[in-house]
Amino acid sequence: MVDIAANCRMIFDRIGAAAARSGREAGAVKLLAASKSQSIEKVRAAMAAGIRLFGENYVQEALAKKAAAGSAVEWHMIGHLQRNKVKIAAELFDVIESLDSVELARALNREAAARSRTVRALVEVNLAGESSKSGIDKDRVPPLLDAIASLPHLKIEGLMAVPPLSDDPEKARPYFRMLAELNRNLKRREAANIHLKELSMGMSQDYEVAIEEGATLVRVGTALFGPRGK
Ligand SMILES: *Cc1c(COP(=O)(O)O)cnc(C)c1O
Numbered sequence: 001m002v003d004i005a006a007n008c009r010m011i012f013d014r015i016g017a018a019a020a021r022s023g024r025e026a027g028a029v030k031l032l033a034a035s036k037s038q039s040i041e042k043v044r045a046a047m048a049a050g051i052r053l054f055g056e057n058y059v060q061e062a063l064a065k066k067a068a069a070g071s072a073v074e075w076h077m078i079g080h081l082q083r084n085k086v087k088i089a090a091e092l093f094d095v096i097e098s099l100d101s102v103e104l105a106r107a108l109n110r111e112a113a114a115r116s117r118t119v120r121a122l123v124e125v126n127l128a129g130e131s132s133k134s135g136i137d138k139d140r141v142p143p144l145l146d147a148i149a150s151l152p153h154l155k156i157e158g159l160m161a162v163p164p165l166s167d168d169p170e171k172a173r174p175y176f177r178m179l180a181e182l183n184r185n186l187k188r189r190e191a192a193n194i195h196l197k198e199l200s201m202g203m204s205q206d207y208e209v210a211i212e213e214g215a216t217l218v219r220v221g222t223a224l225f226g227p228r229g230k
Helices: 004-021 040-048 059-069 083-091 102-114 137-146 169-185 208-211
Strands: 030-033 054-056 072-078 097-100 117-126 154-161 196-198 217-220
Touching: 004 030, 004 059, 004 208, 040 059, 054 059, 059 072, 059 083, 059 208, 072 083, 083 102, 083 154, 097 102, 097 154, 102 154, 117 137, 137 154, 137 169, 154 169, 154 208, 169 196, 169 208, 196 217
Parallel strands: 030 054, 030 217, 054 072, 072 097, 097 117, 117 154, 154 196
Antiparallel strands: none
8 A cells, every 4th residue: 555645745846946956945836646547545544634726637527526535635736738628627627737728718618608707728849849838838838928918817827838758857957947947038928827836746756856947836746646446
């Protein structure tokens, strides 16, 4: 049995140390538990260990987990969001981290408006131009933000990215740096509903490197929960 409380303490320690290396307080970096394919018991153990942010990749799975674990925590959508799931996603999630097109932004805005609410979101950027991955090309982020500025039921809180997979965390560093730089360059595009403060980057393998490069939110799955089930 995986000791989630112990893993959690270790990860919080490492987050604190990496934040210190980047001249920040431990509290400047949030830990999100990437709970896809992990049981509800494990989600509850993570809640008991003090985790307040959970990330899911599939709408149906998130629906079941939120029903079982409750809404005392925040639920983030971190997987690709299909157009036919926008309606339910607008109700279910506190934050959509995978906003990556104008069409999706318009659809989310429409569903949020219909519910008289605001949907919080991050723009997912495909940094390496990998065709197999979701996320918007980094050159297309400025026009996306310009379009979102006139969608008042959306609130953009920052950027998210998943760099190319590698066994070596150092290989991800240039991509983390790229996202942080993009974020700085986009500051002048901020608007009433666009505040670029969150950088969601870093996973089990490389979250410490991501924090050194400015991550404010790391998404950790297997290092917290152990290997994913089927
Ligand atoms: C699964 C997943 C994670 C967590 O991955 P681990 O390597 O298990 O930490 C983080 N972000 C996204 C978008 C994911 O799909």
